[in-house]
Amino acid sequence: VSPGNTFIYHEDSNTELFQIRRVDLASTEITTVAGGPGGAVRPTPSPDGSKLAYVKRVRAESRLFVMNLATGEERMVYAELDPDMQETWAVHGFYPTMEWTPDSDAIVFWAKGKIFKLDLATEATTEIPFHVADTRKIYPPLRGTVEVAPETFATKMVRYPQPSPDGTSVVFESLGRLFIKRGESPPERLTRGDHEGFDYSPIYSPDGDSIYFLRWHDDSLTTLYRVRTRGGAPREMALSKGQYDDLAINADGTELLLRKRRGSDLLNPNFDNKPGIYLYDLASEQLSFLTDSGNNPHFGPEGRIYLQERNESAEGRGSSTAITQLVSVDRAGQDKRTVAEAEFASEMRLSPDGNYVAFINQFQLHVAARSQFGAGIDLDAAKPAFAVRRASKVGATYIAWSPDSESISWSVGAEFKTANINTLMNGDYATPATGNNLSMQVAHAIPNTAVALTNARVITMNDERAVIENATVLIKGNRIESIARGTAVPEDYTEIDLAGKTIMPGIIDAHAHGPYAGDDIIPQQNWNLLAHLALGVTTVHNPSSSAKSAFAAAEYARTDRILGPRIFSTGEIVYGAKSTSWAPIDNLDDALAHVRRLAAQGAISVKNYNQPRREQRQQVIEAARQEGLISVAEGGSLYQLDMSMIADGITGIEHNVPTLKMYDDVHQFWRQSGAGYTPTLVVTYGGLTSEDYFYQNTEVWKHPILSNFVPPSQLQARSVRRVTAPEEDYRDDDSAAAAKILMDAGIMVNIGAHGQREGLASHWEMWSFARGGFSPMEALATATINPARHLGMDKDIGSLEAGKLADLVIVDANPLDDIRNTDRISHVMINGRLYRAGDLSEEVTGTATLSPFHWQTTPQGAIR
Template identity: 50%
Template sequence: MDALPVRQLDVNAGSGLHWSGDSKKLHFTLGDELFTANAEGKDKATSQKIGFEQASDKPAGKIALTGARIVTMKGDEVIEGGTVVVDGNRIVAVGQDIAIPLDAKRIDASGKTIVPGFIDAHWHGAMNDGGLIPQQSWINLASLAFGVTTLHDPSNHSASIFTQSEMQRAGLVLGPRIYSTGTILYGAKTPYTSNVNSLDDALTHLNRQKAEGAISVKSYQQPRRDQRQQILEAARRTGMMVVPEGGSLFQMNMGMVVDGHTTVEHALPLAEVWDDVKQLWSQTAVGYTPTLNVGYGGLDGEHYWYARTEVWKHPLLSRYVPRSVLEPRAVRRETAPEEDFNVLRVARTATALSRAGVNTSIGAHGQREGLGAHWEMWMFVLGGMTPMEALRTASINPARNFGFDKDLGSIEPGKLADLVVIDGNPLTDIRQSDRIVQVMQNGRLFDAMTMNQIAPVAKVRKPLFFEGADGQTMPIDGEALESGHLGD
């Protein structure tokens, strides 16, 4: 290497490497810092902060949703004929016969059910196109229209997803709250390989991801247990979470449980487990996100719902997903007998683990923009959960997994105002969960069928590229789409 001298510029890596105009200095960035190194190599690289502060979006005004059945997720509490009062972006009162401020905008929710905003614990999706962040994303609109007010993405392009996350938080784009690992820590030989052979290596990777905006990292296919443990120790030192995937290897999954990861992502590769697994796992704080839509071991959840329902006709989904995207995937459907869908066995096992004390969450994996979150709940019920248990997997459970439960996951005074208004009762029929009429995210109330803002002030969104000038999608087979829930 004497003929090609190499010098390390920074222990935590960087991006945007470029020379100064006179070629005497090298510049690169990491997070909100600009680093500069002299070409002669005499001095250590220096840095300066180049970031800025932006106020988080927070609406002004009061809203009162009245007369609803409120499933608070505070234990098994259900308030009939209740009211939720919101001031700004926080819930200030919940209950029956509560005082409603005179200056609050009243929204009659009689006959409807209000549940906490859904939290998708394992979501992947496009955040940019060719490096460009869209001003309005139909994927975000669809997700939000289906009540997904918060998502956690355990693998995405760091620059794209953290840019989108900050823009959403600032109110510049409309969509769910966005949290992510950013780029995964891949142990296999890929363009994203992250070599971990010491604690210092692990700290380098986690410091880099944290600087970019990550709250967690995905430890993915790190082959040795000591490598995974080094990532865990680095996470403890940096205050981050670790959400690994076991690659359909049962022994690796159990090692992840014993070592104390934040969650185990994706389904166990065994359709059924015995008491030893239940007893072991329930003694830890490790959560479980089985991602039933892509469940391992056989036919999966996404294809179950293609086979059993006319997905392309869903009145809400077809409002936001272009026909050219939705119909090729959903119209020509393969089917199989019920017993061939292994995902139902996976759901039964997840139910058993949940009842043993394992904190279990939905994770739609980005399948079918928003509707996939409901499929997850429906499959949990097919696996034996009660509708209340299934609704927990989409609200308070993921909030607890990620430490969001001080602000999210239930309808209680002091928490952020993320709510879903359902025209039906999912407690008696979980398949009514997708009859969404309104969604509140961060104190702003939207009409689900249009994603126009209703309150605290009315605001019409701009049309999507495939909508007409009036904001309406082209009808299927020349017939107007009717509102309602997706039938069998």
Template identity: 45%
Template sequence: EPGKYVEPTFSPDGKTVVYRKASGGSILNPTWSLEPGIYSVSAKGGNSTLITKSGYQPQFGAANDRIYVMSPWPKPTLSVVELESKQVRKLYESEHATEFRVSPDGQYLAFAERFKVFVTPFVERGKTINIGPKDSQFPIEQLSVRAGENISWSGTSDKLYWSLGPELYHASLAGLFDINQNAETDFKVKSGDNIGFTKTMAEPKSIFALTGARIITMNGEQVIENGVIVTDGKHIKAVGSKDSVAIPKGAEVIDVTGKTIMPGIVDAHAHGSQGSDEIIPQQNWKNLAGLALGVTTIHDPSNDTTEIFAASEMQKAGMIVAPRIFSTGTILYGANMPGYTSHIDSLEDAKFHLERLKKVGAFSVKSYNQPRREQRQQVIEAGRELEMMVVPEGGSLLQHNLTMVVDGHTGIEHSIPVANIYDDIRQLWSQSDVGYTPTLGVAYGGIWGENYWYDKTDVWNHPRLSKFVPKNQLLPRSMRRVKAPDHHYNHFNNARVAKELQDLGVLVNLGAHGQREGLAAHWEIWMFAQGGMTPLEAIRAATLDPAKYIGLDNNIGSLEPGKLADLIVIDGNPLTNIRDTDKIDYTMINGRLFDAATMNEVGEKKREKLYFEKI
């Protein structure tokens, strides 16, 4: 039976397998989410039995007749469930734990809290135990110096393992809770073993020559009429007029006369699921929709760390078709939420959190509502020392935003919540190197910009969007829509302010915020134009400037020899009609050319159908 099956575990005697059938998530077939819960089945096969409808991370201890499960709400808890009676009893609860792991012999409980690993004797009693690193009712030892997750035990319960990015750590429990233990003994593990591996980045062997098009290079204001682009593998080999570029022998020539070629769109503030319960789908319709609408690079400043970096590496290796994926991973949250709270009271605290995210693949972090200014400053300084970018959550407060500019964040994410700015803000911002990603689709100060496009256009009929987005995701939001007069839409003001800042030299960047797969990026471009940007300026805010903002402009953002072959072919001329940007015929990502109408790769076999295309 198709479904999302995760977290399998064997009973101590090897006769029973317990697993979780997961629900939720929009990127996989919704029928796979039916009848979720934790099930048991004989190791020899046969019918499964539902044990409990709630909980996750099922695990055995020393006994074969019971399992332990976690639940996240209202507090993280560990409960015991009797397999025969299905009776559930809560054993432990915590304020911030993200993992509980009972040792195979049932003697110890390991847990992770605020990204560190601890161990304590395991106790089952009638009253729920509130456990935490500073608990005094039971002995507790911190085992990790650096961050840790993915806790597991050795079969003999004498060693505990955890990981941080590519590093595997292990601690011996020998003598850990001996009654005559030396109080000065330090059980903390300071270093781990690198168990990472390398994978060759994907590179196609094909050579393409796209001929006859108008080419918006984004190399200054250069626009080439009747031009040619030659790609060789994943790089651009030549760009120029038709009479100045020699087409190599063996190149596949694609005649795109009368069309426009521009760099692929760089979405500096994207969101969207890349996995479901750590399952990375072989085809993610969100990614196909984005590519079909010309988005070739995304930077997601808030996503599940384990899922998005796995998807990023799979995209680089050519295992999935997707835009280039970059992310901060999980936010550095200032509020109180298990798995998110990043407590920062010093520069060392800030470096701890940035180091753990850098280990898993981040080159940027999202400083999200850290309540005190010096906390935000500590994150910025840690970023400077560790060579990482720091983007903050704007928070819709102007004074808050301005301190972020003064303190030197990489940029301000989300719009500043005012209709006008004056010389004080213009002078302040223009003398900084702080960028601006206003995410006009969710702009503050009035009705969100995305509502304008639902109001004024038939989004559900869009030829690309309706092809790659399942109806249950597209129709409810787009067919029944709010109507309002134009002057109620504040994004016009937000876009005008963005234009003013761009004129002063501030990097103003497209950020579609994941509002509507692929199409929302074009809404951002069109809204920039509504605010007064010329078509070329709006295209620059969608390509070269966000590439600069995230430090990738040496490789993407413009069409120049030696850069990566990320481009789109438009059936129209956005320099005369900016609304032509979404009329995409071809998308090229990393030198692979896709027919945007089908997302079949040119010269290759047809892709597998998405689940909703089979219905």
């Protein structure tokens, strides 16, 4: 505010990046004072009101300007500011505050980690020396140990559990197969024989004699089956080709409901004409269209059909006008009526008798008595007014009512719990401490093979960073037996001569978003995962995913049901913003509930994501500590938030610190904490990214490996017509240079490709670290041993040593000579199985091959 409260100066982001505008407080007239190319931020009027200091970009550099407010003359007075934050969201300002001296003759400002005074008349700068000796209370970062590939493991992400009508049995999906658990007996396989495809969405017939279910196959898409509850061979029923889910049955067992999905590149973009909700007559096996909106369809009283709809707001996530509604339609799909709504509900389901509405809100199951409210009531707003009861304590997925509406069931991980409605609604209720455990102990896939890789250069990435020339690597099953030079190959080992090639550890992507399913339908061949594997990524850690798909896909991969990298994840983020993913934290018990839910589903880590208050973030970290999980932080382009979470014991910061430059105070602080750093250079805050750089400087769409696995519609749309910019506009190397100082101080710096370009972006991360000053060996460490230690997996992966898992990459040229050789991949080995990178056909250890992808059988497949 200028002297005399005459004008207010503020930033405006609507035009020219940012402008400084002036508001006349008397007339309310608004005029632009500064802006244009390079923007204008941090307006600071002089005490006498005659001048305005501000920060402006000149090309890629931030510089200090002063304007004579009487004449409008602009004058650059200092050219060596640190980068401003005009290209981030700058919640805490675009540049540190500056101030005029009282006589309006000089400006005091911050730059290069120091404080300067600039005399306006001479433009001479004088450093104002200062030194702060301080101590801060910090907590050691959470660290854990993950057994990457135990010989057996307990399944956790049980999906689609449904109780039998009499409540004595539960049918569910695990590992792409249907199982049934009868009473206290162990689960048993429902369908006999081996078959291609993955089963899902089972439901009991009302008499309990049969189970209807869907089966996914990448070629035939969804098929509908019926099988007797006692087991046996299922009978396929007529169903037009398409992608279906959300199976439901009516009370007399004569009709089904299904939802037909829109196509997608992950599953198949075709056969999606007229998506929506359909009725299926079991006698004639004919579909009839009902409505084009909604999901989670189910039958209700008076012959009406109930659907869940999510009305998103144009105002964005968290807006009060974005709501989930439970609606009903007649059998013609008409006469839509709103039954209930809840702002942040992720699932809503009416009881069969129509007297109760169950809904999952903030990951917990709630039940409301319908008799106490009128049509269209907002269940969130009405909670104080009438009985809305919380049934779950730790979390809930997969709501299931009993046919008589007297009980409701849900699951969390492998536990299936049931509550009596009368007890729940009368207030004398305690959440069941335990439930029906649907977990099974299954074997991790281990090949029965013995292989000797000979005459190769081996970059071990061990503590000594040893490089062994002409080495022999003996591998038995899925683990390395020995690595040495001159080792004789035992008679029972198959020798593979790798003369002229280099072996490095499999790449570990510490921040790897990506799809595992389409609305929980897991494809047999996930081209995204396969592209990662073909490009040498053998382990991914996803710090924000759907638990239902990520943890299920992880279990599929461990048992060779799908091919791809090893999958680890946080599941859903512990999110501080209002949305259907909101996880409000008001105390440690709230945090423990969210963390325990994720752990039960299969999480090894927790994503501490933008909880607004520091004690909330601390409670998430403490809950993770108590449950034995690590916790990674969404950096959020918020410097202060990053520093506070480092102090509070976070395992590591995800995304780069937005200031781009850090100084010795931060280096000392961070070093003494030991928290890790995954700056995700491919999406660097503060300017153009690593991804932008390599799109500009390489022909990505022609990559000999990537182009075999990614649909042209996905690959070419982003990579062919590229935006170009001068070198100085790119900020990935600046962020990498800041990370280099941290790594030199002992901080574990990791790659995190953010899911940007399937597998190739992991190499871009390494190459950008090299652009920022990392040696090739240091860059390799960010993709191998560093993330292994960061995630607690270094006993099994991250380096090539005896006893560790046989996850490795064979390249045609030495990355230590040129880090850009990392993607010249000949073969990839994961879990002891060897695959040719170009098409992932298995060699020596087996004969498996991939089927053609959906686009490879169409004209699109010829586009390269």
